[in-house]
Amino acid sequence: MFKDFRSDTVTQATPEMRKAMMEAEVGDDILGEDPTVKKLEALSAAMFGKEAALLTVSGTMANQIAIMALTQLGDEIILGEETHMYNLEVGALAALSCVQARPIPSRMGRFDTSDVKKAIRPRGIQAPISRVLCLENTYDLNRGYPLPPEYQTEIAQLARNNSMSVYLDGARIFNAAEALKCDLKELAKDVDALQFCLTKGLAAPFGSMLLGSQDFIDKARWIKQRIGGGMRQAGHMAAAGIVALETMRDRLHEDHANALRLANALAAIDERLVTINQVKTNVVQIDFEQLGKESGFITEALLKQQIKVKPIGPYACRMITHWGITAEDVDYAAAAIQKVLK
Incomplete structure (x- = not known):
């Protein structure tokens, strides 16, 4: 799934x-x-x-x-x-x-x-x-x-x-x-x-x-x-x-926590991927340019790992946490991104 x-x-x-x-x-x-x-x-x-x-x-x-x-x-x-x-x-x-x-x-x-x-x-x-x-x-x-x-x-x-x-x-x-x-x-x-x-x-x-x-x-x-x-x-x-x-309002803090969890996991892979202090809510923007990866490549590679992300530029993707995305899903996605980058 x-x-x-x-x-x-x-x-x-x-x-x-x-x-x-x-x-x-x-x-x-x-x-x-x-x-x-x-x-x-x-x-x-x-x-x-x-x-x-x-x-x-x-x-x-x-x-x-x-x-x-x-x-x-x-x-x-x-x-x-x-x-x-x-x-x-x-x-x-x-x-x-x-x-x-x-x-x-x-x-x-x-x-x-x-x-x-x-x-x-x-x-x-x-x-x-x-x-x-x-x-x-x-x-x-x-x-x-x-x-x-x-x-x-x-x-x-x-x-x-x-x-x-x-x-x-x-x-x-x-x-x-x-x-x-x-x-x-x-x-x-x-x-x-x-x-x-x-x-x-x-x-x-x-x-x-x-x-x-x-x-x-x-x-x-x-x-x-x-x-x-x-x-x-x-x-x-x-x-x-x-x-x-x-x-549904009272659970939004979970989405924000998961977004920060994702940002920290990506920064641990390579600090050039995200700017952690800009992650304020449930949106994480990821920049692959300094790693030499185009967003189209990343998007297609992650689909093979059963993960969908949104390309928002030649080298950038967006990920949003929400109802239905768990902390375990975040960890799986971060591991998949690390695998793709390698």
């Missing part, structure tokens, strides 16, 4: 999730009549201290709905060079939201305030309007940097001083909260809207939640319907999300 380290999206639903899905009370969600969806949305909003929430198909859908709701055609949004919204959403910012993206660099996931200030457009007849500052927490799906609330407060205030909204892609925000040992509301308080994925560290089989003010969610629900995101008896899927929120 393969040990799949490519992503925490490859998880299988827990037995409790499967039972809840089978027994869920459902209704027509488009008509606002699905009680299980309503329960999931209310639970999510309360957990993050927001007025309302909306169940969407995916993090990408939630991100694009949010940008459409917060901008006008031709506006500009500021976001990080490594962000999912900029790199892995099929150009949807341009194709669907019709906005211009202005990427800026980050250092360990953090923007320098001077870079943000430079990116904000002065109002003028020839310039687009800088409308939204987009944050991501954890930052960089190939690094998983948790960003503390005090940083978000500072950068969000800068945006608001320039009449901009603040949006947070919190796909792995539960991992950030675990790493920082802080409350979810602390990570949400300084943003106008955010989304989080039920399908990553929480191991649910479906969905992402979009959160914000009631007015924002009302508009978002309308946009969701416009782009084909309306669902009928979605309670079967929402039921798994409820179980995920109620039962």
